[in-house]
Amino acid sequence: MTDPATMTGADESVRHIPVLLDEVIEALEPQEGQWVLDGTFGFGGYSSAILDKGANVLGVDRDPLAAERAAELKEIYGGRLRFVAGCFGELAEIAEGEGLSPLDAVVLDIGVSSMQLDEAERGFSFMNDGPLDMRMSQSGPTAADVVNSYEETELVRIFRELGEEKLARRIAGAIAARRKQATFETTLDLARVIEKCVGRKPQQKIHPATRVFQALRIFVNGELDELVDGLVAAENSLKPGGRLVVVTFHSLEDRIVKRFFQERSKTHSGGSRYMPELDLEAPSFEMIVKGGTGPSDGELARNPRARSAKMRAGVRTEAASHSLDARGLGLPKMLAESRSGDPV
Template identity: 60%
Template sequence: MTTGDGSKGGIAGGSDRHVPVLLAEVIEHLAPVAGGVVIDGTFGLGGYSRAILDAGASVIGIDRDPNAIADGQALVAEYQGRLHLVHGRFGDLDAIAAGQGHEKVDGVVLDIGVSSMQLDEAERGFSFRFDGPLDMRMSQEGPSAADVVNTMEARDLARIISVLGEERRAAAVARAITQDRVAKPYLRTSELAGLVERVVGKKPTDPIHPATRTFQALRIYVNQELDELGRALAAAERVLKPGGRLVIVSFHSLEDRIVKRFLAERSEVRAGGSRHMPERVLAAPTFTLAIKGAVVAGDTETARNPRARSAKLRAGIRTEAPARPFDAEAAGVPALPEFKVARS
């Protein structure tokens, strides 16, 4: 995912610090209408929500970050009853909608990953571009990235960095962390970035900083982002009306693979057979694909917002078929070590 998602950006509270990625395409495939109800499961700075509200629909905005909810109150006031903000996880979006009086909704939009607001605030510790505390918690509660790197076993750290960061030198990075933390724990983003750069090495031709993959892995692990994505897809399937739209913007291959597999499996009617294996009839499809493949940002948008380069949009339209149980393993959600303190 690069260092994070491309930006929730928006203008909650009147700010215009960032422009949401693929905004026109999101609204096109979400197709909000006057009187409809849409869940923005990753409210951020409210860019998508504002566009949905401007189309006449009402919005239930969800965010794990209490700062996003606080900053969005000006937008709540501006739209006079059509925007409801809830501090929570998007994996619970169906329960949150029910709590707002909506058993079914017309649309769900998810912009996966960390927001520009979080990346740009040094004190949140998401990025090594700014020195700050090694935190990375979207919800500002639970174990931090510092807790993970200073207490987990080397083999568990290596798996996290390898699987979630796709870092080839994960074992060496994890070994160096566990050796060096004995003398001094890692508490600052600059400290950890420096260690990773020393272990991985940096070539002038490298397109990204050598610490990028390790920071990505820790952020995803700390916030359980892939598990939450799986839960959110299943919740969206349960809460959408027939004809309701699901639109997801993701920013790296791990997320996109889960979304792609989910929509492919949920839109499939029957699996192919052979002379050795008879055709297997599947449950009725719960989605039809709104688009084939993925929508990506054009040259104009990527020139304006480099974070948009890795963005992929996928979308589905809900059928009348009943929702199915979600199989995390089949969807590609990786099994990861539980957070636990290393043995002394």
């Protein structure tokens, strides 16, 4: 997975390099005979490294292209690699269905993959023109459906809360005015309208449409809800001593992962706006490293796409899973409201 903001001038040699690979493998500590669930299989970068260490992999991904890549890797690794088409938020059911629960480890690489970004027809990036799609599963409503049919006030909220876009209202207004004349069909069409609306300084490295594209992608794919579901599913599916490793690429994702591990690794919750003060029987995770781990200078030199990556990891204890309100995990308000009263 990677960050669309780092896509300019990407070289083919880094196209499928998984970020923080050494750090992820060190945190996972894959051992011969173990089963590791790779919940965001993608091009199979992490899975290949895990398999090379002697462990087995259950790959999960909703992208049809990932299934094709898994079939290629099965020619190399045979029965040590299994693949199930699906969402990692359902990993508990998937692992149980494969007879592999409880798991030895889970790794999640959150966001959009280089494999998806580099295919213009998928519509994730405006670096090359393509249909305004953004669907990871290639099914359901597209980003064009959202841009062309949602109320202006709804677009403002999506851009502001899921893209952290300060000019959300201005951009939504420009989109609403333009679509009265012609619907949005392509990525460059939308990107140009946004750039014209907010302007761009010559020294500005990040395209002004980046945050809007992030927001649309997250919304179309339900990524943050999926992340919450995946973290809780991993907690329920890991055996004592099992490891959960998560790589994120922007603040919304990292905030959720950070708060999840914070709440699950302490015996007392001091309470918050959304969550009551709790005395927990025992922490369900012990942190492998405190704080997040970012890429080294050497990795950044080799792969600029790793710029915003951060890894967090924990080891499952013998304690029972906690039941905490998902709203306390840092979900944006619009998503927290939709999950109101939804304990996880």
